[in-house]
Amino acid sequence: MNAWARRRILVTGCAGFLGSHLCEQLLPFGHEVLCIDNFFTGSRHNVLPLLGNPRFEVIRHDVTFPLYIEIDEIYNLACPASPIHHPFDPVQTSKTSVHDAINMLGLAKRTKARILQASTSEVYGDPDVHPQTEEY
Numbered sequence: 830m831n832a833w834a835r836r837r838i839l840v841t842g843c844a845g846f847l848g849s850h851l852c853e854q855l856l857p858f859g860h861e862v863l864c865i866d867n868f869f870t871g872s873r874h875n876v877l878p879l880l881g882n883p884r885f886e887v888i889r890h891d892v893t894f895p896l897y898i899e900i901d902e903i904y905n906l907a908c909p910a911s912p913i914h915h916p917f918d919p920v921q922t923s924k925t926s927v928h929d930a931i932n933m934l935g936l937a938k939r940t941k942a943r944i945l946q947a948s949t950s951e952v953y954g955d956p957d958v959h960p961q962t963e964e965y
């Protein structure tokens with residue numbers, strides 16, 4: 830597929846900081862953007878300006894449960910990202926990380942969609958500083 834062709838794009842965690850800005854950037858290219866969030870830390874206000882766009886759709890959904898849709902591309906950003914939020918319910922945070930990755934990889938495999946998986950800098954190893962500052 831031509832890199833600039835219009836695509837059906839799924840953004841999980843779309844009501845959060847990165848997701849809402851990503852949706853805003855994708856729509857002007859003519860893509861159809863499907864936005865998934867359970868609004869645990871994200872807010873509807875972040876996507877409010879996009880709701881009038883007929884190519885934008887929001888679904889309240891918890892990504893720990895499978896999703897059966899047809900899609901060309903996935904940006905998987907859903908997770909309680911901030912150190913303030915993830916200790917609130919560590920089990921749900923772990924489920925979100927693990928089950929979400931399994932569900933989205935399964936969806937990508939079935940639909941042959943390209944997928945971007947967001948992660949944390951913690952993957953580079955145990956940090957000396959926690960929570961990490963931007964400088965670190």
Ligand SMILES: NC(=O)c1ccc[n+]([C@@H]2O[C@H](COP(=O)([O-])OP(=O)(O)OC[C@H]3O[C@@H](n4cnc5c(N)ncnc54)[C@H](O)[C@@H]3O)[C@@H](O)[C@H]2O)c1
Binds near residue numbers: 844
């Ligand atoms: N912001 C950064 O600087 C940064 C840096 C590195 C990595 N990341 C990673 O990028 C991703 C997004 O970061 P962010 O800053 O936009 O976070 P954010 O907290 O602003 O957004 C995360 C979104 O995920 C949603 N969410 C949480 N659990 C969910 C679930 N079970 N089902 C559906 N939606 C759920 C929240 O409601 C929220 O809208 C995270 O995985 C984060 O670790 C962010």
